[in-house]
Each structure stands twice: as C-alpha cells, then as structure tokens.
Amino acid sequence: MLASKPVDIPMDPHQKFGVDDGEPLQDIHQxxxxxxxxxxxxxxxxxxxxxxxxxxxxxxxxxxxxxxxIVRVLRYLKRAAGKGLVYRPNRHMDLVGYSDADWAGSASDRRSTTGYCTFVGGNLITWRSKK
Known part of the structure; x- marks a missing residue:
C-alpha cells in the first residue's frame, strides 16, 4: 500500500453494497x-x-x-495520516449535538442508518451510528 495513490474521501458516497457484489474474496481471514x-x-x-x-x-x-x-479507506488514511481527535481547552462549555438519518438507505434490506455526535466546549465526546 506504500505505492498506492492517496484519496481525499474514505468512501464513494454514491456506492451501494449488497450481498452479491461480484466475485467472492479468496482470503476471508485477511x-x-x-x-x-x-x-x-x-x-x-x-x-x-x-x-x-x-x-x-x-x-x-x-x-x-x-x-x-476497505483498500480505499487505507488510501484515505495515507492522505490523512496526521489527523485524529484533538481535544483543546475552551473557555465555554457549550453542549452541542447533531443527528442525521437516511431513510431506507440500505439497498440490501431497506433499513435506515442513523447517527449522532455530541460536542462539549467544541470537542467531540460521543458519536454513534446504527443501522
């Protein structure tokens, strides 16, 4: 993966996955x-x-x-190697939350994916995504 070309986003936003997406993978353990x-x-x-x-x-x-x-995620991580969660001290302790959902977004079973994240003082403290 060292010679691979980095990408800007970890996943194609328009790509849909299903159970029968082509040829089966040979090395399941990997x-x-x-x-x-x-x-x-x-x-x-x-x-x-x-x-x-x-x-x-x-x-x-x-x-x-x-x-x-999954390989695309690795290529994204190559581009964004120094990124991660950084907690900074702030003078305010504002509690801010965001949530989102896609209605029946899964093509295989038509279930929705929901998620939320919570910030305290501008720092991300909790997040969750659930299908």
Whole structure:
C-alpha cells in the first residue's frame, strides 16, 4: 500500500453494497483481520467510522467490491495520516449535538442508518451510528 495513490474521501458516497457484489474474496481471514484493525482505529478516527462500518456488514461472505472499499479507506488514511481527535481547552462549555438519518438507505434490506455526535466546549465526546 506504500505505492498506492492517496484519496481525499474514505468512501464513494454514491456506492451501494449488497450481498452479491461480484466475485467472492479468496482470503476471508485477511479481510476480517483488516476490518478488525480498522474498527479499533475508529476510536480515535471517527471520520472513517461509516466507511468501515458498511463493509464490516459483509464479514460472512465478502466480495471483491467490499475489499476494494476497505483498500480505499487505507488510501484515505495515507492522505490523512496526521489527523485524529484533538481535544483543546475552551473557555465555554457549550453542549452541542447533531443527528442525521437516511431513510431506507440500505439497498440490501431497506433499513435506515442513523447517527449522532455530541460536542462539549467544541470537542467531540460521543458519536454513534446504527443501522
């Protein structure tokens, strides 16, 4: 991956995944291992949470399209290596929250994905996304 071309966003926003997205992946263990490592990384990198969460839904039978999505996340991380959560002291302690949902956005089962994030004093403290 060192010679790969970096990308600006971790996932194509218009790409939809399904159970039958082409040719099955040969090395399932490598796919699961990489997904696990990226899920661990989302603790300090919430910007990749959605891009990792979508392909992680296909751990039972991953396809090449799912693998390519995970490789794209790695290419994004190459571009944004120094980014992560930074907590800064602020004089205010304002509590601000945001939420969003896509109604029936999953093409495979027509379920919605919802999410929220909470900031205290301008610092991100909680976030969640759920299908």
């Amino acid at each position: 796919y699961r291992s990489l997904i696990g490592k990226l899920i661990y990384l989302t603790v300090t990198r919430p910007d990749i949470s959605y891009a990792v969460g979508v392909p992680s839904q296909f751990m039972q039978s991953p396809q090449k399209a799912h693998w390519e999505a």
